[in-house]
Amino acid sequence: MKKTPHTKSNGVSAKTGEPRRTDTSPRTSRPAKPGLTGAKPAQPTKPGSGSAKHDTAKPRRAETKTAPGRSSTQANAARRPTKPAPAKLPAQAEGAKPRRVGTKLTRLLSLNVAAPKAATPAAARHQTETISHANWLLYCRPGFEQDCAQEAVAQARSQRPVLAEQPEITANSGYAVVTLNEQALSYRELIFARQLIRLHHTIDQLPERDRLTPILAAILALPGNFSALWLEVPDTNDGKTLSAFIRRFQPLLEDALRERGRLTADAGSEKLPRLHIFFTDKSSALIGTSDPYNSAAAIMGIVRQSMPGEAPSRSTLKLAEAIEVFLDKSEQTRLLRAGMTAVDLGAAPGGWTWQMVRRGIRVTAVDNGDMKGAMAKNPLVEHLKQDGFKYAPRKTVDWLICDMVEKPAKVAELIGTWFTSGWCRNAIFNLKLPMKQRVQALDGALGGIKSRLDMEGISYKMTAKQLYHDREEVTVFLSRTKNR
Numbered sequence: 001m002k003k004t005p006h007t008k009s010n011g012v013s014a015k016t017g018e019p020r021r022t023d024t025s026p027r028t029s030r031p032a033k034p035g036l037t038g039a040k041p042a043q044p045t046k047p048g049s050g051s052a053k054h055d056t057a058k059p060r061r062a063e064t065k066t067a068p069g070r071s072s073t074q075a076n077a078a079r080r081p082t083k084p085a086p087a088k089l090p091a092q093a094e095g096a097k098p099r100r101v102g103t104k105l106t107r108l109l110s111l112n113v114a115a116p117k118a119a120t121p122a123a124a125r126h127q128t129e130t131i132s133h134a135n136w137l138l139y140c141r142p143g144f145e146q147d148c149a150q151e152a153v154a155q156a157r158s159q160r161p162v163l164a165e166q167p168e169i170t171a172n173s174g175y176a177v178v179t180l181n182e183q184a185l186s187y188r189e190l191i192f193a194r195q196l197i198r199l200h201h202t203i204d205q206l207p208e209r210d211r212l213t214p215i216l217a218a219i220l221a222l223p224g225n226f227s228a229l230w231l232e233v234p235d236t237n238d239g240k241t242l243s244a245f246i247r248r249f250q251p252l253l254e255d256a257l258r259e260r261g262r263l264t265a266d267a268g269s270e271k272l273p274r275l276h277i278f279f280t281d282k283s284s285a286l287i288g289t290s291d292p293y294n295s296a297a298a299i300m301g302i303v304r305q306s307m308p309g310e311a312p313s314r315s316t317l318k319l320a321e322a323i324e325v326f327l328d329k330s331e332q333t334r335l336l337r338a339g340m341t342a343v344d345l346g347a348a349p350g351g352w353t354w355q356m357v358r359r360g361i362r363v364t365a366v367d368n369g370d371m372k373g374a375m376a377k378n379p380l381v382e383h384l385k386q387d388g389f390k391y392a393p394r395k396t397v398d399w400l401i402c403d404m405v406e407k408p409a410k411v412a413e414l415i416g417t418w419f420t421s422g423w424c425r426n427a428i429f430n431l432k433l434p435m436k437q438r439v440q441a442l443d444g445a446l447g448g449i450k451s452r453l454d455m456e457g458i459s460y461k462m463t464a465k466q467l468y469h470d471r472e473e474v475t476v477f478l479s480r481t482k483n484r
């Protein structure tokens with residue numbers, strides 16, 4: 001007999017993925033749900049200005065805790081009037097006649113299931129919305145939602161006019177939803193997006209007793225099969241509280257999809273889209289798919305690294321991640337070989353140097369600070385107590401790595417000098433972002449490097465990403481390629 005997800009008996013509810021209640025005490029109210037909608041309004045910016053004001057307000061969740069003794073329905077009703085105005089993305093008007101698409105995510109979506117009625121059974125009371133435009137779900141570092149959405153909209157706008165209004169974002173939520181016409185987004189060219197997902201459904205008000213049925217129905221309405229099922233949550237403290245819940249829910253949904261042949265591990269299946277269920281809380285799920293050739297191959301878009309015991313600083317994780325993200329396996333083998341040479345500007349205490357040394361690469365470590373631990377006396381390391389902006393190598397080196405804390409424009413100018421002077425072949429460097437006008441500062445720095453290299457007729461490849469281990473910064477890979 002076929003096993004159905006409803007017949008599991010492991011102390012976990014087959015429908016909800018939560019442990020079965022065995023006690024008879026009254027249920028405590030559910031944690032407050034953060035809206036899919038915005039917190040504090042962001043200042044609209046001029047179209048194309050590239051600048052953005054960043055909302056540093058705490059997420060609304062803190063204000064919306066269910067008061068003890070109140071039901072979540074009561075709490076929901078009480079929450080409604082306090083809903084702040086949505087944070088909007090810059091309005092786009094160029095060429096296109098502005099379309100009234102609404103200011104809320106819900107208004108951008110065409111509703112295909114009637115709004116819940118009070119008397120409907122809990123299992124049927126969910127609300128499923130089908131997207132009518134192309135909606136994209138992007139994960140990002142919390143606090144960078146505006147940058148992430150702004151950048152995606154700018155990329156889309158470079159192809160054709162974008163919709164007049166954009167969905168709101170929630171400050172510090174760790175994700176953004178962008179609604180486009182027919183533009184295609186390129187994951188590789190997005191700096192702030194950790195993951196790029198085509199969003200197909202949002203399901204709100206999932207019934208506590210049966211989350212599986214509405215989620216499964218929404219998935220089954222999608223065409224085609226999937227290579228993987230990734231249940232994900234925002235990279236926030238609130239998101240972390242959902243980890244146990246998604247771990248329990250994963251096998252239930254996975255079994256249901258496998259039974260229906262929609263999740264497959266057949267040869268060649270790695271080319272199929274991945275299925276993402278993104279829980280913003282236990283009652284709201286965003287359902288989307290990612291193209292394996294246009295997305296991050298890591299759950300939640302996070303390329304995790306384990307801290308090597310010998311490395312002198314946690315910064316080492318940043319370079320380890322950069323190498324994994326920017327270089328494919330063959331490039332790692334070809335470009336990072338024993339016997340090569342590197343200069344590390346701003347090297348102390350030695351986490352980045354350690355990554356090079358462990359690959360047998362000889363490093364000139366430039367920093368007035370001290371190198372520590374294993375990097376203080378390694379025969380492959382020469383430590384120079386000098387100003388990194390004044391140092392010039394005697395011979396071309398294979399690698400420049402640079403993690404100096406300086407203005408992005410100043411670091412960019414230095415990088416331009418290294419490449420136009422032929423001092424290095426490849427570089428990985430970090431740009432520390434200012435608190436305000438981050439996208440503008442970044443565009444200026446990267447644009448400055450590009451125009452210098454273009455002017456000199458140098459062929460190159462440049463990729464930038466805000467890595468998981470980056471904070472208020474982004475990491476850039478720049479490599480000289482053969483001139484045609």
Ligand SMILES: C[S@@+](CC[C@H](N)C(=O)[O-])C[C@H]1O[C@@H](n2cnc3c(N)ncnc32)[C@H](O)[C@@H]1O
Pocket residue numbers: 312313314315316345346347348349350351352353366367368369386387388389403404405
């Ligand atoms: C974030 S730390 C680098 C950490 C290092 N990448 C690691 O993995 O251990 C920044 C370093 O840049 C150095 N620094 C800042 N300005 C510098 C300059 N003008 N010349 C050389 N080093 C500089 C600081 O002394 C500091 O050690």
